[in-house]
Amino acid sequence: MTDDLHQLAALYGLAALDQSERTTFAEHLSDCESCRREIDRYQQTTGLLAEATATPPPADLKARVMAQISQTEQHRPAVEPTPTSTSTSTPTPAPTSAPPVDTPQPATEPVINLAGERQRRRPTMNRILTLAAAVVLVVAGGFVAVRVIGPSGGAVNGAVEQVAAAEDVVEITLAGQSGADVQVLYSRSRNEAVLVGSNVDDLEDSQVYELWALVGEELIRAGEFNADSGELAGVVDDSRYELAQVDGWAVTVEPAGGSDVATGDILYQGSTQA
């Protein structure tokens, strides 16, 4: 079977395999350096075949592409196993340089590296996914540095990051508006919780998101949060109750400064009971 697989490199390079063979070969590629080299070389050849058909696209396409990419988050380099790396010019090689449409990256996106040049703001970064990945990776090996980039500055980020990385972190997903991801991350050992969200609506300056802790039958205010570019991040205020006794969480929109009693409709809610 392996011999047969090696023979498929040319066909793979021409995209002439059917879907199941392509998947099989892509898996083989991740283990076979010699086939990866073959594919790299074929890619140069097929690149020239493509150049032979070069045709200028419609002139207005560039403006549309540039507008769209300005709103589009980039994938991070395929693997960044050493958090202390200071390399700024050479992304760690992907398992293969074959196109991503053929060799899907692992479902868990690698976590952004603290070191290096990537500490800039990523406006559309999906922090929830990053945090989820961070939790997985930290639990799995504890070798990956985590950076959480949020709207509220360094101190909040530090707290969010530490809670997300806590060994006993529990994620409570708050269901609500479709498309949005809102979670409370709670670490019992740290006695700390943070609210994170993405793809939520930005509010006017006169309004805030207010988080409520459900303790028994009572909704107790648990902090106000501003969304920036659809993203929420902040430390939960637990000065009025014990985090360990919270039965659920809810989010409403309140006038700036927050309310003592919820006045808005509940937009997101989730239970701490499994």
Add this chain to the structure above:
Amino acid sequence: MVSDQRFPLHRQGETPADGGDPVAAALVRAGRGDQAAFGVFYDAVAATVYGIILRVIRNPALAEEVTQEVFVELWKQAARFDPARGNAKSWAATIAHHRAVDRVRSEQAARDREIHNTVEAPQTGDVVGDAVVEEMTANLERERVTVSLQQLSEVQREAVTLAYYGGHTYREVAALLNTPEGTIKTRIRDGLSKLRNLMEQPS
């Protein structure tokens, strides 16, 4: 090994980091979020990307849509481009070609294309001889492609071009040519290897 993978045409002024290839350099910068650099990269590869997508898909409106998707994908993937493994234009062309092929293989597009195929079916496999060559300019690399393709045997050229420009799987090629699949696999493999050797030779 790395230098063996490069084309003579790209060797001038080569440096280890990005092959001295300004397109690769732009793409690497784009991978760090530099939108202006991505614009430079776009200008360098847009005709190649659009051209191969149009060749495979054959419908200009759909090709334009897919081209836009591909460039967004290239932007997302830019940080994963590794200059040591090949040049940036080929990388972009490969992603574009695969995306175009995926699109024509999706059901609706496949149905649309059946109509095209009945209109302009490549009966003799002389796909390059007519339609493609018409579009080629006196560009040196294009000429090399043309010349190299002409050095394949007719059956090899037919199999390679039906697969690559036609977007067909080797099974489809076998069915189109009423030839055993094993034979088509061999023709494609031998044809592409020969092409590669021809194109890697210094000009």
